[in-house]
Amino acid sequence: MERCNVIEIENLKKAYKNFELNIKELDLPEGKFIGLIGENGAGKTTLIKLLLNLIERNSGEIKIFGQDNRTSEIDIKNKIGVIFESCYFPSCMNSVDIEKMMCKLYKSWDTHRYLEYLARFDLPPFKKIREYSRGMKLKLNFAVVLAYEPDLIILDEATSGLDPIIRNEILAILTDIVTTEGKSVLLSTHIISDLEKVADYLTFIHDGNIIFSDYKDNILNSYIIARFHKRDKIIIPQEDVVASIYERDHIVILTKNKLNIMKAEIFKEMSIEDIMLLYVKGVNDRDWSDV
Amino acid sequence: MIGLMYKDFKVMIDRFKPANIIAILVVSLFFILLMRGSGATFIAIILPLVVASTPVILQTSDEKSGWDKYVWAAPISKKGIIWSRYLFCLGLIAGTGLFTIIVNILTQIVFQDLPLKLHLIISIVGLLISVLYLLLLLPAVYAYGTSGNTIVSFILIAAVMFFLYAINITNLGDKFIRFVKYLLNIDIKIVCLAIGFMYMVISLFSFQLSLMVYTKKFKR
Incomplete structure (x- = not known):
């Protein structure tokens, strides 16, 4: 074999x-x-x-x-x-x-x-x-x-x-x-x-x-990094959020779910480094059911 | 294994540059010219002892370059690594011993102030002491690095001092002299066999100890 x-x-x-x-x-x-x-x-x-x-x-x-x-x-x-x-x-x-x-x-x-x-x-x-x-x-x-x-x-x-x-x-x-x-x-x-x-x-x-x-x-195809304003009501199930970080009024999330983030600004030029940084710096224990 | 011995050889060559070797030879010659037979016997003891501290030089070089860790990634067993070091150091002492024997024979031929038998016995005793020192030093160097030399020297000096003290306060001295006389009366072949067996046992013990210490040191 x-x-x-x-x-x-x-x-x-x-x-x-x-x-x-x-x-x-x-x-x-x-x-x-x-x-x-x-x-x-x-x-x-x-x-x-x-x-x-x-x-x-x-x-x-x-x-x-x-x-x-x-x-x-x-x-x-x-x-x-x-x-x-x-x-x-x-x-x-x-x-x-x-x-x-x-x-x-x-x-x-x-x-x-x-x-x-x-x-x-x-x-x-x-x-x-x-x-x-x-x-x-x-x-x-x-x-x-x-x-x-x-x-x-x-x-x-x-x-x-x-x-x-x-x-x-x-x-x-x-x-x-x-x-x-x-x-x-x-x-x-x-x-x-x-x-x-x-x-x-x-x-x-x-x-x-x-x-x-x-x-x-x-890896590059399965992850999405999205950024949206805190005031935007975006429904993302908690289990879909891999990691997230706060940038002043914005939230950047790493997710595997491509749906439900239409209002967000999606990073088109996402790199492995971005994914890694979000994983290392980010948190994934927030309740995302109602941002 | 030959590769590792070649590396040790290059390290020693770098350490003992031709100028250093010439200086040692000139000093040895000076001793012989000044003290004749006694000078040659002194060299027969000192020179192999100096060479016996080779593991310290090699270990310092390995630690400095990081080779001691790198070699673990090479396709050679821990036994092979230790074995090559033992072979190299023993070979170096044997070579030095041979050199001192030749020097002693030549000194006897030229000056004839001491019997040839005494020259040979002292040369062989010098060689045996150096090998014993090396066999103690190698595991100590693997365990404590370059400080191993200080530890072994301290232990040996302490042992000699204790022996001398014991001779002074007991009748051990008489017993020791009787034992030496008894040895001199035994067939030389039996003495050689006994010494050979003793050194084989010490070598095996030293090798196993080095292997154990070396393996434990890196397997953390």
Whole structure:
């Protein structure tokens, strides 16, 4: 049977003193560019650490490529590329040293491909990492990961420190890998504008819970953000209001119901960021039966 | 595993630049010229002990770069990570031990002020003490980072002081001398086997302790 999910999570729980990640069910499709969004401290990095089995979970199951991420850890990690925000290679090494080290760690390491990316990113082979700029360090991370052609690339805020030109170049490479090679990319970032351009699928995590996880187009089609004056009598059932915020005399609501808001000013250029902001800042406990 | 050992090698090369190594060799040569056989035996004890503190240098580098966390995302088991560090450090001490043995043999040939047997015994004792120190240091460094060195040094100094104190106030000293004499009368092969077995047990214990501490440290 053909597999269609790259990551499958069930009843995952990780509790810290002041925070709890709780995911009942989460399936992320294979061969897609997946965006993991959420504010700082929402649980994105915790989720990534759990995926990589870097931290102990309280309960739950995680399957990557259909395999349990604990029992098949080494096998899975051979097929995963991870890029964090910083460069973690010892500063005394240069990119040639990195090649000599990493080729022994990854079965599918391709030196030719690595050298190609070094040249493409203008990374000098014999310059020590301590002399690299922040952008160069991040580009080195990408060159390393792309060199062993992982089936899943996980990026944890990895593009945040890059200037827009390099960021676009990297995103273009990742998009190309997804579309032409059928690989999967999971990008955790707070730069949502990037994801709006490239992501096929979005998972929004808030306060340790998954708020939505769906194809980007489905999300954009299923939500409506509307703004109306407080004096307008608009009947909206409470259950249809996902979140709302007050703006002086106006109320902005996030709803899934397209009906009954004809008097309202509907945001035509609604973005994922708008939805996320309303979710994070908004409230959903008001009685909307008679505004 | 070879990849990780290569990384450790590069870190050590960066730390001990050619100028540093030349300085150590010049000081060693100075000691030998000044003290002859005694200088060589002193080097046989000190040099492997200095090299035994390698885990502290490697751990500092790993913590500084964040490699100690990054390596968990690589397809290598925790056992493999620990094992590579043990192999690298033991290999480095073995290399240093071999160097001090050669230096001691050459010193004996040139100056002939101490018997060759004494040179060899002190070189091997120096090597064994350094390996023991390393086996204690590795789990301590995994548990307490760079402070592990201070903790192990403190424990060892305290143990030696207590031993000396105990010898002074009891008849333990006589018993110890009798025990050493007894050892000298036993077949050398049996002594070697006993020491080998003892070191194997300590190595296994040290490795398991390091693995336990290392796994617990990151699995929070």
